[in-house]
Amino acid sequence: MPHEKIIEASSKHPKPADRKFTYGTAGFRMKADLLDPVMFRVGLVAALRSQKLNSATIGVMITASHNVPADNGVKLVDPMGEMLEPAWEVYSTTLSNAATDEELAAEYQKLADQLKIDTTRSAKVVIGRDTRESGPALLKALTDALDAVGAEYEDHGIVTTPQLHYIVRCINTHGLYGNPHENGYYEKLGDAYKQLMKAHGVKQPTKFTVDCANGVGAPALHKLAEYIGSDIFQVEIVNDQINEPSKLNFQCGADFVKTQQRLPPASKVENMVRCASLDGDADRLIYYYNDDKGNFRLLDGDKIATLAASFIGGLAKDANIDLNIGVVQTAYANGSSTDYIKKILGLPVICTPTGVKHLHHAALAFDVGVYFEANGHGTVLFSNNAIEKIQELEPESPGQAESLKKLRIFIDLINQTVGDALSDLLMVEVILAHKHWGPKEWDNNYTDLPNRLVRVEVTDRTVFKTTDAERRLIEPATVQKKIDELVLKYSKGRAFARASGTEDAVRVYAEAATRGEAEELARLVAEIVAQY
Ligand SMILES: CC(=O)N[C@H]1[C@@H](OP(=O)(O)O)O[C@H](CO)[C@@H](O)[C@@H]1O
């Protein structure tokens, strides 16, 4: 029992008395200078998690995604590369809030006893971090904890968040999912892309621009592009200044483009050229372009989801294989995208609360579950049943054989563990090349309803409680009735208000038939919310 070692090591990473930490939607995330004690405690949790799961390898990713450079954070990755099991979010919160070193050691033992964990068995952890300056010091706090409890660990250095998720799954499937390192990731995705792009009748892709948010996606995309080769992947990489930490996510990246609805100032592109932006840890992707009149056009997570669903549905049809394909969205999805999926693609749509763990879980119900949040967080999940069907079906014609082969390769192209901006980028490029589409043709699938997302400061956001996948408020009691009355006044009007899980605010979303009505509906709903 490493009781004394935990106390001795923890004393180097004291918790401030006035701080309460919570493992939220995306792990722990805060100002980097507050994170040291949390990192130490997360190390203890990771070791316990591994020991609980028969010494399976657990991932620890040090990142704060699209947040400002002064922030950092940490999230745990479960053995199949998925998000941490929710019950362990609570355990992580409890350990992180132990007031003293002695209390921490006691809470550690209490958790081990409660979960019947043999703390003498081996614990295995792999670590990754993004490009933030605070990363190395936080890594030390983490490894101090792992050393105190005798855990084995491998530091994979600066990698994207999805790459760490991929590495964890590779290790725990003994290489079945792929070679458990960064180069294995490039080989797996790059080989799939090359095979799909060299298939019969595929249009050679034109050059496009990718904004890497001055984050870890930049070195990763450079390496991926080098592996694939410029003959079939012509990309101009911008905002790749990872050696200037203050530039991370600054005036660039997927979050900037989605929220500001404009090009990053540093991106100089001609009209009708497709562009993409990653976020700071490369787990979110947004496409966009300036149309022939120079107007900015966003191709967000909804557009990526509908493109993927349409292509996979078409491949399944041509392969004459019966797959239950569905799309998972949140309330933020544009109403036009939901209508397109249901009425044009003829596919079911499930709406879940915000947060990829909810969408990921819902997508598992399908043979092929396409899930994306509007902000570009998402992937495509193929169930084991679907993979077996695709692998085993005997084609009866050359056309069917070709489509089945593409479906099989497509499974390798997509990171099945978590939303992955680089994997999603390759997927979009493959689909556009197969359809001979540019951004305009893609955009023409459906037209977004004008919409507005507003951030409202309130006294206490926790009084706002929702139901029906966060689409309706149950508390404060009168608010939803007022929203409903307002919505009725607008053609194609829709609006909702929900407490943010990552910021101290309430978010209001509204859409309507015209830009003016959407803005007015959002403003009026925000005024109601702001009274609380
Ligand atoms: C409108 C919006 O983009 N909300 C984001 C944001 O959640 P909020 O609960 O809305 O703060 O952060 C989540 C974690 O990154 C992400 O899953 C979600 O899509």
Ligand SMILES: [Mg+2]
């Ligand atoms: Mg991110």
